Amino acid sequence: MSGFFRYQRRQGATLTGPDHTRFRLWAPSCSSVTLEREGLPAVPMSREPDGWFQCETQSGAGVRYRYRISEDLAVPDPASCSQPDDVHGPSEVTDPLSYRWVNDSWHGRPWEETVIWEVHAGLAGGYRKLADDLARLAGLGITAIELMPLSEFPGSRNWGYDGVFPFAPESSYGTPDDLKYLVDQAHGHGMMIFLDVVYNHFGPDGNYMGLYAEEFFARDSLTPWGKAIDFTRREVREFFLDNALTWIMEFRFDGLRLDAVQAIDDRSWLEELRHVVSETTESGRFVHLILENENNDAGLLRDGFTAQWNDDAHNALHVILTGENEGYYGNFSSDPIMALAAVLEEGFFFQGQLSSVTGKPRGSASSDLPADKFIFFLQNHDQTGNRAMGERLTVLADPDALKAAYALMLLSPQIPMLFFGEEWGCRNPFFFFTSHKNELAAIVREGRRSEFASFSRFHDPEQRKLIPDPNDPDTFRRSRPEGFRKDDADQGAWLSLTDELLTLRHHLIIPRLKGAHSAGVTILPRVNDGTGSDLAVALVAQWRMNDGAMLSIAVNFDKTPALLIFNPEGKLIYARNTSTGNSTIESNSIAVWLKDESHV
Numbered sequence: 001m002s003g004f005f006r007y008q009r010r011q012g013a014t015l016t017g018p019d020h021t022r023f024r025l026w027a028p029s030c031s032s033v034t035l036e037r038e039g040l041p042a043v044p045m046s047r048e049p050d051g052w053f054q055c056e057t058q059s060g061a062g063v064r065y066r067y068r069i070s071e072d073l074a075v076p077d078p079a080s081c082s083q084p085d086d087v088h089g090p091s092e093v094t095d096p097l098s099y100r101w102v103n104d105s106w107h108g109r110p111w112e113e114t115v116i117w118e119v120h121a122g123l124a125g126g127y128r129k130l131a132d133d134l135a136r137l138a139g140l141g142i143t144a145i146e147l148m149p150l151s152e153f154p155g156s157r158n159w160g161y162d163g164v165f166p167f168a169p170e171s172s173y174g175t176p177d178d179l180k181y182l183v184d185q186a187h188g189h190g191m192m193i194f195l196d197v198v199y200n201h202f203g204p205d206g207n208y209m210g211l212y213a214e215e216f217f218a219r220d221s222l223t224p225w226g227k228a229i230d231f232t233r234r235e236v237r238e239f240f241l242d243n244a245l246t247w248i249m250e251f252r253f254d255g256l257r258l259d260a261v262q263a264i265d266d267r268s269w270l271e272e273l274r275h276v277v278s279e280t281t282e283s284g285r286f287v288h289l290i291l292e293n294e295n296n297d298a299g300l301l302r303d304g305f306t307a308q309w310n311d312d313a314h315n316a317l318h319v320i321l322t323g324e325n326e327g328y329y330g331n332f333s334s335d336p337i338m339a340l341a342a343v344l345e346e347g348f349f350f351q352g353q354l355s356s357v358t359g360k361p362r363g364s365a366s367s368d369l370p371a372d373k374f375i376f377f378l379q380n381h382d383q384t385g386n387r388a389m390g391e392r393l394t395v396l397a398d399p400d401a402l403k404a405a406y407a408l409m410l411l412s413p414q415i416p417m418l419f420f421g422e423e424w425g426c427r428n429p430f431f432f433f434t435s436h437k438n439e440l441a442a443i444v445r446e447g448r449r450s451e452f453a454s455f456s457r458f459h460d461p462e463q464r465k466l467i468p469d470p471n472d473p474d475t476f477r478r479s480r481p482e483g484f485r486k487d488d489a490d491q492g493a494w495l496s497l498t499d500e501l502l503t504l505r506h507h508l509i510i511p512r513l514k515g516a517h518s519a520g521v522t523i524l525p526r527v528n529d530g531t532g533s534d535l536a537v538a539l540v541a542q543w544r545m546n547d548g549a550m551l552s553i554a555v556n557f558d559k560t561p562a563l564l565i566f567n568p569e570g571k572l573i574y575a576r577n578t579s580t581g582n583s584t585i586e587s588n589s590i591a592v593w594l595k596d597e598s599h600v
Helices: 127-131 134-140 176-188 234-250 267-280 298-302 311-322 327-331 336-346 381-385 399-411 438-450 473-478 489-512
Strands: 012-017 020-026 034-037 052-057 064-070 073-075 116-119 144-147 165-169 192-197 217-223 226-229 255-258 288-291 307-309 351-354 361-363 374-377 415-419 517-525 536-544 550-556 571-576 589-595
Touching: 020 064, 034 052, 127 176, 134 489, 165 176, 165 234, 176 192, 192 234, 192 288, 234 255, 234 267, 267 288, 267 298, 298 307, 311 327, 311 336, 311 374, 311 381, 311 399, 336 517, 336 536, 399 489, 399 550, 399 571, 399 589, 489 571, 517 550
Parallel strands: 116 144, 116 415, 144 192, 192 255, 255 288, 288 307, 307 374, 374 415
Antiparallel strands: 012 020, 020 052, 034 064, 064 073, 217 226, 351 361, 517 536, 536 550, 550 589, 571 589
């Protein structure tokens, strides 16, 4: 049916007619379950094999309902598609055909065209307000929006990683149809839209599943967030497969970013997900599966996952730009330029060697993979918001060095990702925020502050009290980008830089990008300044593009010039703060060449 989309789920509330709904719940820990609907009679659900309960009733879209699992407790539907009264309220039956799509023939974009802009929908004002900003972003050269998680969470302020209803879009941002409108509008502007999903844990408030489906969780396996989800259970696997396909087939997302997949014990489920998505999506449609994976599992990228967030790239550059060496930055502090060289040449820095911070091996060999298998970022929600004071790089780094790194990110063959506001040099912090209450609020506040006790700045308990309370509404308010100001010269310069670099990327890099591989990285020594030091401070990275062209990028983050020990061939397509007519590359500068005279 043109203009309408639905995905037939195996669980939850499914309309079978205008005024008929089938309800299905997996509750193996229960002997009986009763469906309770507001204003309508209760209906006993029939027990099926393997712990399933089902009934079909005369009730349509808009009906509020719960499942009574014991004499003293009725719970929302774990597969609820709408929680208008938050996580402890009743679920609501929705009609997937209530939204008529305008851009129903959209088939996506190939991966090599991707320029990602990560955003928090709540800070952006909700689904409809964010849709109003899409024309600006498309005009700038952004081709993909990545939304932080939207699963219904407790309260109205949360990063989204405390969600407890994976099928229900966060109600404080708008309705399910408002979210579909946002996706539809993105497609109308020629933009992809990705969703960050959390399949490794549920949040601590509003998750009743353990009371009626104890087998959903592994008894003897723990994650940083509690009991691990048991992906060896077929019912568990299908719950999350249904979820992924609902977002892709019904909400028409162009891909998913899978959060912290190292916490999913059963790797085979990831392989099944990739296969099921490939088999289910329409022929000719581009759908991308993105990983966040502490394990640096290159095998998943070889086996068909689209790309991975490249934390190693961020960490090496963060150390270079800020000099910080505490926490996981200690893995990169001894030789950050060498680590950056490995990232640009081989994808991952950690390819099986021991982490100096954890003492454990991490990663696998990745040098055979093309550059576009790696997502390159300088900032994101994690790396900014997990700082005690939420500082962005614009207040931590030398402006010239930061702009050189920014140009490297936007012109290298790895896929770039910007964090909302980064395109115009936002200086507002981005904090960790929640809206928990009572005892849980105190636990989260004190737990957050204790995380930083080992950092030199926060050894003193009084200093830790300065770390913002995640539950304070002001913490959320202060995290909102202040907005681009036309009269702010610094913001204008950042925005012009973004426009210039993305124009170059679209015209000269993207057409040659698919399958591009490294052609080597050369470390450049410091110009002899009389001290006798030749410490490596800069590099030249080169890539063979898919049409045979050679892309070369020389970058120097030091305060002194570096020796350009060979001159890259080709046409100079970009230079910042440097003269390329001699054998040096200046301090905090970058130069980019493309050798393919027939196309330049």
